[in-house]
Amino acid sequence: MSVDRHRSAARHCRAACFLSALLALPVLAAADPTLTVQTQSGPVRGFSAKGVREFRAIPYAASTAGDKRWTAPLPPAAWTAARDATQYRHGCPQVVRFDATEASDNEDCLHLNIAVPESAPANTPVLVWIHGGAWVGGSNDIYPIDHLARETGLVVVAINYRLGAFGFMPHPAFDADTNGALALEDQRLALRWVQQNIAAFGGDPGVVTIAGESAGAASVCLQLANPERAAGLFHRGIVQSAGCTTPLRTVEEGKAAGLEFARELGCASAPDPLDCLRKAPLARILEVQTALAARLPRAFSPSTGSAALPRDGTTALRSGKVLRVPLLNGGTRDEMRLYVGYEVAAGATVTPQNYLAALAARYGDHAAAVAGHYPLSAYSSAPTALGTAMSDFLPAAGITNCQFLHSARLASRLMPVYQYEFADRAAPPVMPDPGFELGAVHSAELTYFFPGFTNKRVFDGPALLPASQTLATQMLAWWGAFARTGAPAVPGLPAWERFRAEDAVMRLDVPAPQVYDAGREHQCAFWRQLYPGALAD
Numbered sequence: 234m235s236v237d238r239h240r241s242a243a244r245h246c247r248a249a250c251f252l253s254a255l256l257a258l259p260v261l262a263a264a265d266p267t268l269t270v271q272t273q274s275g276p277v278r279g280f281s282a283k284g285v286r287e288f289r290a291i292p293y294a295a296s297t298a299g300d301k302r303w304t305a306p307l308p309p310a311a312w313t314a315a316r317d318a319t320q321y322r323h324g325c326p327q328v329v330r331f332d333a334t335e336a337s338d339n340e341d342c343l344h345l346n347i348a349v350p351e352s353a354p355a356n357t358p359v360l361v362w363i364h365g366g367a368w369v370g371g372s373n374d375i376y377p378i379d380h381l382a383r384e385t386g387l388v389v390v391a392i393n394y395r396l397g398a399f400g401f402m403p404h405p406a407f408d409a410d411t412n413g414a415l416a417l418e419d420q421r422l423a424l425r426w427v428q429q430n431i432a433a434f435g436g437d438p439g440v441v442t443i444a445g446e447s448a449g450a451a452s453v454c455l456q457l458a459n460p461e462r463a464a465g466l467f468h469r470g471i472v473q474s475a476g477c478t479t480p481l482r483t484v485e486e487g488k489a490a491g492l493e494f495a496r497e498l499g500c501a502s503a504p505d506p507l508d509c510l511r512k513a514p515l516a517r518i519l520e521v522q523t524a525l526a527a528r529l530p531r532a533f534s535p536s537t538g539s540a541a542l543p544r545d546g547t548t549a550l551r552s553g554k555v556l557r558v559p560l561l562n563g564g565t566r567d568e569m570r571l572y573v574g575y576e577v578a579a580g581a582t583v584t585p586q587n588y589l590a591a592l593a594a595r596y597g598d599h600a601a602a603v604a605g606h607y608p609l610s611a612y613s614s615a616p617t618a619l620g621t622a623m624s625d626f627l628p629a630a631g632i633t634n635c636q637f638l639h640s641a642r643l644a645s646r647l648m649p650v651y652q653y654e655f656a657d658r659a660a661p662p663v664m665p666d667p668g669f670e671l672g673a674v675h676s677a678e679l680t681y682f683f684p685g686f687t688n689k690r691v692f693d694g695p696a697l698l699p700a701s702q703t704l705a706t707q708m709l710a711w712w713g714a715f716a717r718t719g720a721p722a723v724p725g726l727p728a729w730e731r732f733r734a735e736d737a738v739m740r741l742d743v744p745a746p747q748v749y750d751a752g753r754e755h756q757c758a759f760w761r762q763l764y765p766g767a768l769a770d
Contacts, residue, residue: 272430275312279347280319285379286349288434290322293426294343294419297395302511303407303415306343306422321346321690324372325396328519331575333664334370334688338515340399345392345423346373348382349435358440358717359431361467362391363420365447365474365676368534369397369526376683377692384706385713388436390427394419394452397533398522403484404491406507413484413536417455424456424466442469442716444561446679450475451631454640455535455542458549460556462541467558469719471712474564474675476636477546478643480767482531484538490529497521530629550643559719561712562641563653563738567672568632570620574667574674583616585609591619595627599763606759616669626760628767632675634755639768641732650732651721654751655681656742657704661695678741681705682712700743708741 268279268286279288294306301307325342329335350357362378364371373391382389394400400416411418428438443466445453453470454477456463495501498521500509525532537545549555577583583591588609593600603622612618626635634654641652658670660677681704685692697705711721711729721729721739727746729739735752752758761768 269315270433272433274309276315277318278315281351283379283383284351285383286351286434287379288318288347288349289320289374290344290346291316291318292341292344293392293423296341297343297399298340300511302340302399303404303507305408305411305415306419308422308426321374324370324374325393326399326515326519327366327370327372327396328523330367330370331664334366335372335375335690337372338519340515342372342393343395343419343423344373345390345426346378347431347434348378348389350382350386350388353386353388353435355435356432356437356440357386357388357435358442359388359390359427359436359438360385360442360444360471360712360716361424361427362389363394363443363445363449363452364391365445365449366396368401368416368448369522371396371448371688374690375686375688376679377685378683380684381682381709384709385716387713387716388431388434390423390431390436392420392423394423397526398494398518401533401535402491402494403487403536404495404506404510405488406510407491410539411541412539413487414455414539414541417452417459417535418541420452420456421462421466424463428466439468440717441467442471443467444471444473444712444716445475446473446676447475447632449473451477451479451535454479454546457556457558457560458544458546458554459542460554461543463556469559469561469716471561471715472563472640473678474568474632474637476631476633477562477640478550479546479631479636481535481537481542481545484536487532487536490525490532493529494521494525494532497525546640547643550640550647553647555644555647557648559649559651559715560644561651561653561715561721562637562644562732563655564632564634564637565673565675565677566634566654566656566658567620567624567677568634568675569623569627569630570617570669570671571663571674571676573616573620573623574664574669574671577616577667577669578665583614583619585615588615588618591615592622595623595629602763606756614669616667620669620671625755626757626764626768628764634751635757635760635768638735638738638752638755638757639770642735642770645732649719651715651729651739652732652751653739653741654749656740657681657701659698659701659743661697678708681708704741704743704746707746 292309324337378389394416403413450472503509607622655678658672680686687694715721736750738751
């Protein structure tokens with residue numbers, strides 16, 4: 234589906250789309266004194282709108298600013314007067330990325346949002362949403378969780394966690410227990426808050442699903458990989474666009490980036506480097522983080538080797554040291570075309586003349602073999618060919634289809650796995666038209682769960698086309714059923730069996746979802762032969 238077709242559809246329903254956009258704007262609500270809930274830290278007062286009770290920006294942890302930088306999260310100080318919980322606050326510190334996200338400069342950011350259907354009975358199953366953002370961006374307030382709660386009947390919680398250098402950077406001066414994985418401890422403290430408090434909002438702490446997309450999905454994988462600390466905090470997992478078997482650096486490997494970060498801030502030779510880092514201006518920290526991430530793409534990603542993250546997903550799944558819960562797992566058909574689009578939008582060119590060179594930059598000595606398997610003659614353009622190969626498999630990326638299937642094969646030996654692929658190429662575009670077909674790219678499915686999703690607080694993204702809206706309704710029904718029962722079984726929808734092999738994956742597409750051979754579609758036999766170490770069982 235081209236961007237032009239979406240624009241044409243919008244012109245034919247301008248009034249309806251305008252009304253939809255108005256309805257999607259964040260609610261500037263007044264607190265309702267009848268909607269006061271007592272948490273273990275103190276009372277919070279929310280509001281009701283469109284059949285959902287909402288509570289926003291409830292702190293689950295104390296501020297991590299100043300001398301609390303790079304320390305494990307602690308519960309917030311208690312309060313007595315009812316706390317206003319009607320307004321969004323802010324994400325954790327970050328800069329604008331891809332001209333599409335919002336910046337934040339506030340370190341007191343560890344809070345969560347809750348949406349409860351007004352018709353929900355006591356002990357309603359809970360879904361905890363962990364946002365994405367490549368470990369350096371995102372926040373809980375860019376997702377209209379009221380829609381997800383209303384359509385699934387679940388109590389929905391969306392959490393923040395520390396990002397970038399604050400949450401994922403190892404350094405020799407940091408506590409060994411959490412070094413390089415502080416953000417995962419943030420997530421666990423939020424999940425403990427849910428265990429201790431969600432019953433007061435009508436949720437069932439015994440039926441909690443954690444779900445996320447991109448870095449949020451990878452967070453689900455990493456929580457699964459640490460049963461020592463995650464056991465009892467959740468009971469199902471939903472992984473949207475993250476390979477649980479993606480290789481991670483170790484804490485020792487990551488310390489090099491941490492030391493360079495400290496040097497750039499002038500803290501490497503300080504008498505107390507940690508004290509120096511804690512006193513560094515936030516703006517300067519974000520400036521150095523951005524520059525360092527451009528040179529070292531993995532500088533701010535999770536590191537294994539601490540008690541907070543003792544092992545990576547592959548080790549966990551192969552050794553059996555993993556939390557064994559039902560898993561809904563998958564990604565999008567054209568994941569990596571988005572990043573080719575970003576490169577083209579930034580001025581890069583991918584042409585028939587430099588196609589082999591573009592492959593060599595990504596696959597090294599295997600470029601010729603990849604070019605033979607993904608010939609330009611089979612695609613509408615060179616960027617489409619490149620993005621298709623990258624979406625099937627790319628060693629340096631964790632969001633590729635053969636990686637998703639590899640994770641499913643290993644996980645299915647230990648727990649129930651339900652594998653899917655979002656393939657609706659009529660999804661609204663997630664970036665301006667780069668001049669080639671993007672398709673069902675990374676994050677394209679988010680608007681099916683969160684209408685109007687834009688990566689910002691204003692939910693005014695394009696409406697779904699009618700067939701895509703039908704698919705969205707089906708997906709919400711499946712996700713809701715999985716969160717309630719551990720299996721995506723919905724009367725009237727296609728039967729979705731447990732994952733047994735790559736040729737029986739649920740493809741979420743229009744006009745109707747159906748089971749198909751994902752391994753064949755994404756050439757996984759070819760990639761396993763080319764990269765046996767990365768994809769071997």
